[in-house]
Ligand SMILES: NC(=O)C1=CN([C@@H]2O[C@H](COP(=O)(O)OP(=O)(O)OC[C@H]3O[C@@H](n4cnc5c(N)ncnc54)[C@H](OP(=O)(O)O)[C@@H]3O)[C@@H](O)[C@H]2O)C=CC1
């Protein structure tokens with residue numbers, strides 16, 4: 364087993380110490396993750412999962428601190444606080460009437476540092492600064508003049524640590540916003556207001572600090588990129604759908620003229636999409652199948668998910684078969700593809716708006732780290748809330764695994780029927796059968812191993828916003844079906860050797876994909892599983908280890924490799940006459956390369972030098988010796 368050693372420095376990896384929150388004089392309990400000898404900085408992790416780099420002088424041993432109890436702070440009367448000298452959050456009656464447009468200072472409780480949150484709150488919001496106090500002994504040790512000044516400031520903060528925001532107050536602190544933690548449990552304390560100027564000063568200081576420390580780099584080209592993707596993605600789907608209908612669907616051909624609006628909007632198609640989603644929702648909530656636990660959240664909580672996806676696809680297949688038996692003409696899906704896509708798009712927009720609005724009222728712990736930039740368009744696109752739920756109904760999990768994914772198979776099946784109808788066949792063509800079976804296998808496998816999705820990036824890190832809502836409800840069912848749609852009117856006879864080679868390719872890809880995903884999933888769920896004891900690992904400061912042998916020792920993303928090989932096998936049956944059926948392959952390379960780089964940054968942030976060591980040991984990302 365490989366292991367890392369930390370250089371001999373004052374604080375060691377794993378030490379629990381007190382770290383100063385940058386820009387303030389407040390100290391919180393942190394754990395040392397690593398020390399960078401070059402920059403002389405310690406990477407520490409706060410209790411809420413925030414990682415920061417601190418200088419040695421901003422760290423103190425935990426022994427010199429004591430936690431101020433809640434009861435003590437509660438007993439402090441507002442009047443007593445008022446009598447104190449000026450402080451950043453001083454409470455006065457006078458100022459209570461002036462709190463509109465005042466930024467409230469962050470509430471920091473139980474040694475959890477402030478994280479960010481948009482705070483346009485309608486209700487009265489009571490927040491409180493509750494840092495930890497240093498003991499007398501520690502204070503005496505602090506000879507440094509600078510430190511003494513900060514101690515004084517800290518004392519002031521402690522004295523006047525309640526700020527109130529009235530209903531008309533709008534809390535807006537640009538460029539960054541901070542976490543205002545509701546103090547529902549502080550019933551005894553009366554709301555009071557802070558001195559606006561001083562609060563603003565504190566807020567501005569913290570805002571600057573938080574911008575510098577908490578903001579994760581923006582993906583997808585940042586704010587401008589978000590505008591671009593919001594327009595480009597729907598336009599691209601429209602382009603593909605119009606193009607695939609052409610006799611000669613060359614991507615270089617000019618797209619056909621846009622149909623009139625009334626041809627795009629179809630109430631019946633809209634109704635069918637809604638019915639399909641509701642049908643899947645009913646299957647999802649049925650108390651059938653396992654309740655699986657997700658990975659621990661930042662709060663330590665583990666959500667439960669109803670993983671009955673396989674049951675859902677079996678029931679859906681039976682329902683579709685019954686409908687066909689009853690004479691329902693599924694080729695409607697082929698002839699109304701555009702209308703169905705537009706209806707799904709509208710639903711995904713409505714869903715994204717709902718998700719964005721509800722995320723404004725969610726507690727900061729429930730926000731994803733990446734979708735909380737403060738820019739409305741970017742956050743709408745990227746998604747703010749990590750696991751939006753209506754009671755136990757997990758919207759992200761449901762959308763990712765059900766309507767679009769199972770809808771993809773339904774559309775493929777409808778295309779096979781449309782091909783038979785259009786080309787007067789008694790049975791679908793071989794390429795159509797291959798595409799249908801290959802993609803069905805992919806989806807069924809995903810649903811059979813539904814629990815494994817709980818350890819993927821989307822579920823663990825990404826917020827649920829337009830990108831995933833659109834991706835799940837529109838992109839997957841209406842662009843992943845391009846190969847079968849293409850085959851409806853573009854037959855491509857396959858020789859037996861070609862057919863056999865494609866099948867072998869698919870199986871090889873599937874084997875790599877499934878084995879590597881299962882290995883990682885099993886390891887993440889139970890790292891001490893005896894079945895995995897032969898695997899080498901690298902320990903990391905977070906307590907989690909990284910696999911460095913087995914599939915994850917071949918390349919850093921063996922699952923992407925398998926997935927790409929499968930994608931190749933999906934396009935090959937369509938031949939080489941047009942680029943359109945190869946669109947998925949091209950898109951998928953771009954998607955996975957980008958995903959890999961996103962994951963690399965995320966893992967480097969999480970695991971630091973352990974990740975670098977993993978990358979040194981496993982040199983290639985996706986394709987051995989190539990990339
Ligand atoms: N068909 C499609 O459209 C798409 C399919 N996919 C497929 O979905 C699957 C999931 O993909 P995705 O979520 O992107 O990524 P992964 O399932 O590969 O998850 C990445 C995470 O795995 C963990 N990890 C990375 N390296 C190691 C290691 N050496 N040992 C242990 N854990 C490690 C890390 O999380 P941590 O350490 O926090 O556990 C990392 O963040 C893939 O098979 C992919 O091909 C993905 C996107 C689109």
Ligand SMILES: CC(C)CCC[C@@H](C)[C@H]1CC=C2C3=C(CC[C@@]21C)[C@@]1(C)CC[C@H](O)C(C)(C)[C@@H]1CC3
Pocket residue numbers: 596763764768805806808809810816819821830831833834835838839
């Ligand atoms: C619109 C954007 C450009 C891209 C959106 C990306 C999404 C379409 C994909 C992100 C991750 C996905 C996964 C699957 C489907 C596509 C999306 C939603 C997946 C459910 C397909 C089936 C697999 O077996 C899987 C491993 C479960 C996949 C997980 C990731």
